Amino acid sequence: MRSTTHKAASNDIFACLQSDTPDWDFLHAHRLLNVFTSVANIQEKVDGNTPSTLRHYVNAIETGIRLSPPLSSGTTLTFRDIILASWFASLAFSTLPPSPEPNNILDAIQDRASTNHLPHFDDTSLALVHAVHHASDGFIHAMLDPITGTLPNVVLFPDQAQMLSVVVFASPHTTSDVWAALHSGQSTYEVKTATSSALLTLARRIQEGALIADLGLDIPHCSSDALVLLLHYLALSLFPSASAFNDTGVVLCGMSSNAASNTPRVACGRDVARLYYEKGLQIDPTHPHLLSNFGSLLKDAGHNTCAVGVFNYALQLHPELDIALVNMANTLKDMGRPADAIPYYLKAVTINAGLVDAYCGLSMSMNAVCNWTARAQHSADHWLTNTIVICEENLSELHRQNIGILGERSVDDWLLNVALTTSRPQCDHSLRRWVHRFYLFTDVSDGRQPLLNEGSFLIRLIDWYRTRMQHRRYVETYGETLYSEEASYSQPRAAPTAKLFGFVLSSASLQKVPTVLPFHTFTLPLPSRTIRRIAHRNALRVSHNIMTQISPDRVPLLPRPPWKRRINVGYVSSDFSDHPLSHLMKSVFQLHDQDRFCVFLYATSPSDGSVFRQYFEHGDFNFLDVSSWSSVDIVNRIEEDHIHILVDLGGYTRGARNEIFAARPSPVQISLMGYAGTLAASWCDYLVCDSITCPVDLFARVQAYRKQSLNYCCQHSDFGVPHTYFVTDHKQSYRHGENLSVEERAQMPAEKLWNDEIKCRTDLRRALFPDLPFSCQNIFATWLRILARVPCSILWLLRFPTAGEAYLIQTAKEWAGDEITSRIRFTDVAEKDYHIYRCRVPDLFLDTSEVEIDCILSSVLWAGTPIIACTWPSHRHKMSSRVAASLASATGFGEYMVVSSRDEYEERAVALGNSMCYTVQPNGDGEISGDLLDLRRRLFLNRDTMPLFDTERWTRNLEKAYRMAWKRWVDGSMFRMSDDGCIWVKDDIDVPIRMD
Known part of the structure; x- marks a missing residue:
């Protein structure tokens, strides 16, 4: 009843303004304006962002407009007039100088407006808002972005934005006493501040999910993000605070x-x-x-030092400002200073216990410095527990977005667009399923479902539509042609396209993402569904971003069928530089079969001047530096290059340009190497993995096909390669330790190779640990127990970050005592070549349980050092936790190094460690023997033939998968649910093992 009373009262007040009553007191106008705003604020608390609530804000704004003299008897300016006039003025500002005024828009105004009202920006007496009031609907269409089909986002510089209200509200009736009052005195200040406040409040309501349709603007093709920006410009121009x-x-x-x-x-x-x-x-x-x-x-x-200076200044003035504390901590953490970040996080959560960013950053930083006591779930502060709880709450809140946008169109309209994706009528079963899906959102007879995020469904629907339409056009143009001998084809025939996706999506607010980032999930104990949902929310944001740049109704251009059986493969990465990814994949692009594949590399980061970048820039493939290009330009270039398969080497890592993939420039899109986990994105068709890192039953289509639960991990299909998904380049790039080619090493007697290695290893051990005679929380406890059970052993750790050393020493003393702690040794980070060289020093490398440093593991195995890897049943859904087991298995000696439980992990390490026996010979020399040394010998002698380091073999197997993926796309089996959607490749080459 309260909201009804408010609505009636406000309508009565507003009716007074619309009537032909005598002039009212302008000096008190701001009070009336504030009444409308207050009524709207109260109703928002009671009813939420209802249409009537939003109209109160509009009424407040229109109150200020009505201070302007009417154009003619019975004519009143509206909020719609202001918005359209502001849009036009913004566009005109954004094209000056040197472009002329947009004549096509002016022509549209002239359709019905008097030429006396036409705007000229050198004339402060223009009547823009009056001209717009009389313009036809063609005026709106003339302003539409030709690419997106919506009214555009317009970037104005501050001085341009400040001029906006002057241009929009100026009037030729400058002699009017009322208008003169608007430009002077205290009353003007009050009206402007009140109107500015109403504009900003309305913008916030739209950002929170209010629908533009509920404003009653009757402006088609108006996106919420563009309108919010325009409202801010207007508010700022009225009151530049x-x-x-x-x-x-x-x-x-x-x-x-x-x-x-x-x-x-x-x-x-x-x-x-x-x-x-x-x-x-x-x-x-x-x-x-x-x-x-x-x-x-x-x-x-990237200006971290300057940022720290700004935050320091802000905190000197406002020491209790929680967001500044978090921002300072985030910056320090990103600079590799997690220990310095922790005090700022702690102070932030003390001030504001509900600050999500602070809990997440604190948990990550505590983990980085190995301060597990404070991070642990059972501790007094339990930061980790709070982070996990907040993460789940955050995901639930994100569902409450864009409620009601699908209801702007009927179910029949949606079904019509679904039908466009196929040239054949849908079967009854398929039609019923689609009707059910749309009624979940459009049927409000029993009350709206409050937790259905219609915006995310719409984005997934658009992705689904575009991939099917692209395939339909290909088949209608080329048939099911896998390869062609024709060098050129005529342009594809135009197919019917949807027209309403862009219109409906423009009403949706930008998809929000959880505070916990996908990369953070590697180290947080989260279930598979939560990990997938975090990645999926980020994927939706990426898709929504690119759909504001490229019309969602646009169907991607078609590549021509592969000419002379050469499939065009494009690799997109920000790491074509001195980066671990380049170290590992350097030879892959050159090893591709040039008769079957044409390779394109798209570098999204500028050159670092390294030898790696120079190698890519001058290699025998198509390399293009697109670091300064917009995502749209990159997408256009990929389409022009007729890429059939596009490979993402970044995923959710720093510098990745996922918008490129979300635009769907290629029929088949694949995630490889850069990100060890699911992207949960509809724009990623396949994840390259293997049976160890990604058990097949964790994939969505497999579970759907087998009618299992929906608690799956990977939304895309499996792209399984034999041995390991992980590629290395050590066989080609890191041979300088012996200075022998593959052929020379194969001819060398095994005993000579082995004796030389033992001597080199012994000398290096003495150099690193001259005082030795002739070494995450749960895993650290296991390591300490192994130390205790293997006499004279040492635990060799990397000093990174430096602050972690003190916490580890303290924890070791508390858990294992001083004697065990004295056998823990730290060394600094080394250059790449020396790092690989010293990887021969340890007797045994112990895997971690959360995130494995896969590039280090491959270097360790190349040096011949055995590892203990575990398939960790508790981490079965985490690809990043199973890479070590995959690498160990790809050596051919996985049975000796891979275990399946924590107890087995400890027992295997202790058994191998205690197998080492040092025997003193009569001449005083010593000899070491044992199972661990035998395993090292086998790894060392077989490294040139084992699959793990056979880059050419790995590339050939990947190419098999590429050809299978292209075939599945062309024949349409990729889109059908008749199988589990997975691609599994078999190796045709036997693995020779050298046992001498």
Whole structure:
């Protein structure tokens, strides 16, 4: 009843303004405006973002508009007029200089507007809002972005935004007493601040999920993100406060990279956001959120030292500012200083116990420095437990987005677009399933489902639609042609396309992502469904971003059938540089069968000048530096190159450009090497893995095919290669230890090779540990028990980060005593070549349980050092926790190194360690023997023939999978649920083992 009373009262007040009553007191106008805003705020608390609530904010804004003299008797300006006029003015600003005024838009205004009202930006007496009021609907269509089909996001510089209200609200009736009052005096200040506040509040409501349709604007093709930005511009121009500049900067930072701007360099709002922060700080140099956000922007741009300086200044002024504390801690953590970050995180959670970012960062930093006592679930502070709980709550909250947008169209409209994906009528069973899906969102007879995220469903639907439409066009143009002898083809025939996806998606707010990032899930004890949902939320955000740049109704261009059986394979990475990924994959691209594959490399990061980058730039393949290109330009280039299979080497790692893949420039898209886990993205068709790292029953289609539970891990299909998914390049790149080629080494007597290795290893051990006579929390306890059970053994750890050493020593003393602790040794990080050289020093390398450093493991095995790897039943759903077992198995000696439980892990390590026997010869020399040394000998002598280091064999097997994937796409079996969707490759080559 309360909300009904509010609605009636506000409508009565608003009716007074619309009536032909005598002039009312302008000096008190701001009070009436504040009434509407207050009523809206109260109703929002009671009813939420209902249409009537939003209309109260609109009424408040329109109150200010009605201070302007009417155009003619009975004509009143509306909120819609202001929005459209502001959009036009923003577009005009964004194209000046040097572009002329957008004549096509002016022509549309002239359809019905008097020429006296046409805007000229050198004339402050223009009547833009009046001209727009009389313009036809063609005016809106003239402003649409030709790529996205929506009213565009427009990037304005601060001085341009400040001029917006002057241009929009200026009137030729300058002699009017009322209008004159609007430009002077205290009453003007009050009206402007009140109107600005109403605009910002309305923008926040839209950001929180309110539908644009509920505003009653009747502006088609209006996206929520673009409208929110425009409302901020208007608010700032009316009242340019420090807070307004801050809020506008925040919106710009969250924008996708597609926007109209007056400079080609401005690819995203972040560049311009800095100008807004700086402008705001000129008004108020002590503004807490401006300082914090400005520092975050500097951090994201890679200026960490400057960011720390800004945060320090902010915290001197506002020592209790929780968000600045978290931002400072995040920056220090990213700079490799987790120990310095911890005090800031601790203070932040003390001030604000509900700060999600602080708990997550604190848990990660505690783990980085091995401070497990404070991180543990049973500790007094239980940061880890809080992080996990907050993560689950965060995911649940993200479902409450974009409720109601699918209901803007009927079920029949949606079914019509689904039908476009096939040239054949749908069967009754398929039709019923689609009807059921859409009724979940559009049927409100029993009340709306509050936890259905319609925006995410719509994005997945668009991805599904585009892949099917691309395949349909291919088949209709080329038939089921796998390969062709024709060098050129005519353009594909146009097929019917959807028209409503862009219209409906424009109403959806940008998909939000959880605080816990996908990469964080490697070290958090989360169930498989939670890990997948975190990745999936990030995938949705990526898809939504690119759909604001490329129309969601657009069907990707078709590649021509592979000419002369050569499939075009594109690899996209930000790591074509001196990076572990390049170290491991360096030879793969050159080893591709040039008669069957044409290789393209797209580098999304600039050159680091390293020998690795130079190798790629001058290699015998198509290399292109696209680091300065927009995502849209990269997508267009990939389509122009007719890429059949596109490979993502980044995943959710730093520097990845996943928007490229979300645009679907290639029929088949694959995730390989860069990210050891599921992307949970509809734009990733396959994950390259093996049977150890990714058990087949964890894949979605396998579970659906076998009618098992939905608690799956991987949303895409399995792309299983034999032996191991992990590729190495040691056989080609790291032979300088012996300075022997593969052929020379094969001819060398085994005893000579082995004796030389023993001498080299002994000398290196003495150099590293001259004082020795002739070494995550649960795993550390296991290591300490192994130390206790293997006499005279030492535990050799990397000093990284440095702060972790003290915590490990303290923990070891508490758990195992001083004698065991004295046998723990630390050394610093080494250069790559020396690191590989010294990997021969340890007798046994112990695997970790959470995240394995796979590039280090491969170097250890190349040196001949055995490892103990575990398939960890508790981590069966984590690919990153099973890589070591995969690598060990690919040596051919996995039965000696791979175990299946923690108890077996400890027993195997103790047995191998105690097998070592040192025998003194009569001449005083010593001789070491035992099972561990025998295993080392086998690994060392067979490294040139074992699958793990046979890069050429690995590449050939990958090529088999590529050909199978292309065939499945062409014949359509990739889209049918008649099988589990997996591709498994068999190795045709036997593995020779040298036992001498």
